[in-house]
Amino acid sequence: MDDGPVRVEVLRELAARRYDGYVEALRELVNIDSGSYTPEGVNRVVDVC
Secondary structure (H helix, E strand, C coil), X not given: CCCCCCCHHHHXXXXXXXXXXXXXXXXXXXXXXXXXXXXXXXXXXXXXX
16 A cells, blocks of 8 residues: 655654654663673563564
8 A cells, every 4th residue: 555655744743752762762772781792682682672
């Protein structure tokens, strides 16, 4: 189903509504120690995603 191009105002509103949740999820991911040699951290990242 193609309704044509999305209006900028609609896209901006959708992004604004999800911004706080996005930043919180990003903060959580960034704060996980998930280097190549820390499988527990890598598994935590997978669980969050």
